[in-house]
Amino acid sequence: MSLISVQNLSVSYGANTVLRDVTLQIEPGEIVTIVGPNGSGKTSLLRAIIGAVTPTQGQLRKKAGLRIGYVPQKLHIDPTLPMTVERFLRLSGKVAKEDCATALETAGVPDLAKRQMSGLSGGQFQRVLLARALINRPDIILLDEATQGLDQPGSAAFYRRIEEVRRETGCAVLMISHELHVVMSASDRVICLNGHVCCEGTPEKVSSAPEYRALFGSGTGGALALYRHDHDHAHDGACDHDHGHGHGHDHDHTEAAE
Numbered sequence: 001m002s003l004i005s006v007q008n009l010s011v012s013y014g015a016n017t018v019l020r021d022v023t024l025q026i027e028p029g030e031i032v033t034i035v036g037p038n039g040s041g042k043t044s045l046l047r048a049i050i051g052a053v054t055p056t057q058g059q060l061r062k063k064a065g066l067r068i069g070y071v072p073q074k075l076h077i078d079p080t081l082p083m084t085v086e087r088f089l090r091l092s093g094k095v096a097k098e099d100c101a102t103a104l105e106t107a108g109v110p111d112l113a114k115r116q117m118s119g120l121s122g123g124q125f126q127r128v129l130l131a132r133a134l135i136n137r138p139d140i141i142l143l144d145e146a147t148q149g150l151d152q153p154g155s156a157a158f159y160r161r162i163e164e165v166r167r168e169t170g171c172a173v174l175m176i177s178h179e180l181h182v183v184m185s186a187s188d189r190v191i192c193l194n195g196h197v198c199c200e201g202t203p204e205k206v207s208s209a210p211e212y213r214a215l216f217g218s219g220t221g222g223a224l225a226l227y228r229h230d231h232d233h234a235h236d237g238a239c240d241h242d243h244g245h246g247h248g249h250d251h252d253h254t255e256a257a258e
C-alpha cells in the first residue's frame with residue numbers, strides 16, 4: 001500500500017486556487033523530488049500532506065499510523081536565546097537523550113548535542129532540523145527546500161546524507177528542491193508541479209531525452225534540461241512555462257567538509 005495517496009486534490013486560498021486536480025502516490029522507501037517555478041504550489045502540497053492546509057477538493061489518504069518527519073524551509077530561533085541542540089530536539093515533547101543522540105548521528109552530526117543553536121553553521125543547523133524530523137522514526141520525511149542558503153558543496157553533502165538516511169532507516173523522502181542538478185542522482189522520481197502535475201518520471205528517463213543530451217551531453221547536470229523540457233499540454237495549455245533559471249553547470253559533486 002502507498003504511504004501517501006493524493007487523488008484529484010485541489011487547494012485554494014480564498015478565491016485563489018493554487019493546486020488543481022493533483023494526483024500522486026508515494027511508495028515506501030522511495031525518494032521523490034518536486035520541482036516547479038515559484039508560486040506553483042509546492043509548499044502548499046506539503047502543507048496539505050501534513051494537515052496544515054485543508055484541501056478544497058479531492059482525497060488525501062495516508063497509510064494507517066503513518067509517521068511523518070518534516071524539515072521546514074527555514075526556522076527562526078532568537079539568537080539571544082540560549083539553547084543547546086539537545087534541548088531544541090527535546091522541545092517537541094518526551095524525547096529520550098538516547099533518541100536525540102541517534103537522530104543526530106543519523107543526520108550526520110553526532111557531536112553537536114551540547115552546542116548552542118545560535119553558534120551553528122547553516123549546514124549544521126539544517127542537519128539539526130533533519131535530526132528533529134528523524135526523532136520519531138518517520139516512515140517518510142518531507143523536506144521543503146531544506147538547503148536554502150547552503151553553498152553547492154553543502155547542499156550536495158546534505159542530499160547525500162538524505163540518501164544515506166533512506167538507506168539506513170528505509171524511510172521514504174518527498175522533497176522540494178530547486179537544485180535538480182544536485183538532487184537528480186538521489187531521486188527515484190521527479191514530479192514537475194505548476195498548479196497541477198505537469199509531468200513526472202525517473203531522472204534517468206529525463207536525462208536520456210534528446211533535449212537533455214543537446215544541452216548537457218551525458219554529464220551529471222540536468223536541472224536546466226528538466227526545467228526546459230517540453231511539457232505535453234495537449235489537454236492543458238495553461239502551463240507553457242520555461243523555468244530556465246538554472247545555469248547548466250556540470251558541477252562536480254565534491255563532498256563538503258562537515
Ligand SMILES: Nc1ncnc2c1ncn2[C@@H]1O[C@H](COP(=O)(O)OP(=O)(O)OP(=O)(O)O)[C@@H](O)[C@H]1O
Nearest residue numbers: 013014016018036037038039040041042043044045
Ligand atoms: N497562507 C496563504 N494564504 C494565501 N495565499 C497563499 C498562502 N500560502 C501560499 N499562498 C499562495 O499560493 C501560491 C502557491 O504558494 P506555495 O508557497 O505553495 O508555492 P511554492 O511553489 O512553494 O513557491 P516557492 O517556490 O516560491 O516557495 C502562491 O501564489 C502564494 O502566494
